[in-house]
Amino acid sequence: MRCEILAVGTEILLGDIVNTNAQYISKRLSEEGIFVYHQSVIGDNPERLKQAYELAFSRADLVITTGGLGPTKDDLTKEIAFEYFGMRSVCHEESLNQIKEYFEKINKPLGKTNEKQAYFPEEAIVLKNNNGTAPGCILEEAGKVLVMLPGPPREMKAMFEESVIPYLRKYSKEILVSKILRVIGVGESAAAELIGDLIDNENPTVAPYAKEGEMIFRITARAESEEVANKLIAPVEAEIRSILGDNIYGEGETTLEDVLGSILVGKGLTIATAESCTGGMVAARLINYPGISASILEGAVTYSNEAKIRRLGVKEETLNSFGAVSEETAIEMAKGIASTSGADIGIATTGIAGPGGGTEEKPVGLVYIAVYYNNEVEVRKLNLSGNRQRVRERAATAVIDMVRRKLL
Structure with a gap:
C-alpha cells in the first residue's frame, strides 16, 4: 500500500513549528509494512490544499493528513476533503456531545465555531479524540483511503495508535x-566496507547511517510475524558483531553514557572528571x-x-614546558x-576548541584526553574539525568511549 503524508499548516511552512508528526507516522507505518512514498506540507489555503489532495491520490492509495481540524476559519482540511x-x-452527535463535555470540564462556554469540529459525512469513520476537541476521521472511496488527524502531536499520536493502526492492519x-546497532570508532565508509556484501541483502536489509561522532546500522526484516523477522535478523546481527x-557499543536508543554508566555501577567503580576545553x-x-550517583x-x-x-x-613546570594543551598536562590532570x-x-x-587560540604547532581542534585506572594512564591525541561546540562534543564522546573500552 502506497502512502503519502500531508501536513497542513502555514506555521509549518514558516518554520514556526517542526513537523515531527510526519516522522512519527512514517516510522510507525514502516513497522506495519506500509511504506510512505511522499511527504508534503501545505499552507492553510483552500485551492492549494485541493491540488495537494489531487496530486496525493494520483500517486498513493492512502493519504494521511495532520492539522487543520480546529475551529477557526483557516482550519480547512476536512471541508476541502x-x-x-x-x-x-x-452533525455527528457523539462527537458534539464529547466536545460539550470537554468544555464543561474546563468551565468554558462552547462556541459556535467549535461545533463545526463535530461535522462529518455519514460515510466517515469518526475517530474519537481523547486528548482534545478535534475528532479525526477516515474516508474510503473507490479504493482510496483518507485518514485525517489533529495537528498537536499529543492528540495525533494517541489517535493514531488507538484507532488508525488497528484500522490499517487489514491492508x-x-x-x-x-534492530539498531550503535557503532563508534569506525567511520561510515570504513564500516560499510567492513560489512561488505551484507549491505546488498534484500531481506533483511542492512543500512548504515552516520550520526554525530558515531554510526548506526539498521537491520530490517520483512516477515509475516515478529518471531519470523527476528529469526531473519539474528544471523546477520551475529555476523556484523563478529566483524565490528x-x-x-549498544542497541536501539541506548546512549554511550548509558553503557558506561551501567559498566561503572555494575563493577562498583568510582569515577571523577577533570575538564578544560x-x-x-x-x-x-x-x-x-x-x-x-553510586559511581561518579x-x-x-x-x-x-x-x-x-x-x-x-598539575606541576607548574609541566605547564611552562609543555603548555596546558599537551599530553603531559592531560596525564597529570x-x-x-x-x-x-x-x-x-x-x-x-x-584542548583548543576555537575559533581562536590555535597556532601552527597547536591548531584549533587539537585535544588531549586521558584516563587513569589501576595506576596506569592512557592518553590520546585528537585532531578534531568543526566549530567550537562540535569539537567539545566529539572530545567528550571520545573520552567516554575510551573509558568504556578500557573497562570491557
Whole structure:
C-alpha cells in the first residue's frame, strides 16, 4: 500500500513549528509494512490544499493528513476533503456531545465555531479524540483511503495508535522489524566496507547511517510475524558483531553514557572528571545515567592554569614546558583528579576548541584526553574539525568511549 503524508499548516511552512508528526507516522507505518512514498506540507489555503489532495491520490492509495481540524476559519482540511470526495457533512452527535463535555470540564462556554469540529459525512469513520476537541476521521472511496488527524502531536499520536493502526492492519500482510546497532570508532565508509556484501541483502536489509561522532546500522526484516523477522535478523546481527567487535557499543536508543554508566555501577567503580576545553560536558553526560550517583564522585572544570595547579596538582613546570594543551598536562590532570577525589578512575580533557587560540604547532581542534585506572594512564591525541561546540562534543564522546573500552 502506497502512502503519502500531508501536513497542513502555514506555521509549518514558516518554520514556526517542526513537523515531527510526519516522522512519527512514517516510522510507525514502516513497522506495519506500509511504506510512505511522499511527504508534503501545505499552507492553510483552500485551492492549494485541493491540488495537494489531487496530486496525493494520483500517486498513493492512502493519504494521511495532520492539522487543520480546529475551529477557526483557516482550519480547512476536512471541508476541502469532503468537497474533493463529493460528500456532504452532517452533525455527528457523539462527537458534539464529547466536545460539550470537554468544555464543561474546563468551565468554558462552547462556541459556535467549535461545533463545526463535530461535522462529518455519514460515510466517515469518526475517530474519537481523547486528548482534545478535534475528532479525526477516515474516508474510503473507490479504493482510496483518507485518514485525517489533529495537528498537536499529543492528540495525533494517541489517535493514531488507538484507532488508525488497528484500522490499517487489514491492508498489511507483512510487518517490518528493525534492530539498531550503535557503532563508534569506525567511520561510515570504513564500516560499510567492513560489512561488505551484507549491505546488498534484500531481506533483511542492512543500512548504515552516520550520526554525530558515531554510526548506526539498521537491520530490517520483512516477515509475516515478529518471531519470523527476528529469526531473519539474528544471523546477520551475529555476523556484523563478529566483524565490528567492541566498536558496537549498544542497541536501539541506548546512549554511550548509558553503557558506561551501567559498566561503572555494575563493577562498583568510582569515577571523577577533570575538564578544560569540554567545560563539564563529560560529567553532564555521565549524570544522564540513572543511578550514576553510586559511581561518579565529582567533576572539576579546571579551565585556567591556576585551577589545574591548585585543584589537580598539575606541576607548574609541566605547564611552562609543555603548555596546558599537551599530553603531559592531560596525564597529570587525570592522575590529579583521581588522587584528590579518591576515585578509581580519573579522566581528563584539555584542548583548543576555537575559533581562536590555535597556532601552527597547536591548531584549533587539537585535544588531549586521558584516563587513569589501576595506576596506569592512557592518553590520546585528537585532531578534531568543526566549530567550537562540535569539537567539545566529539572530545567528550571520545573520552567516554575510551573509558568504556578500557573497562570491557
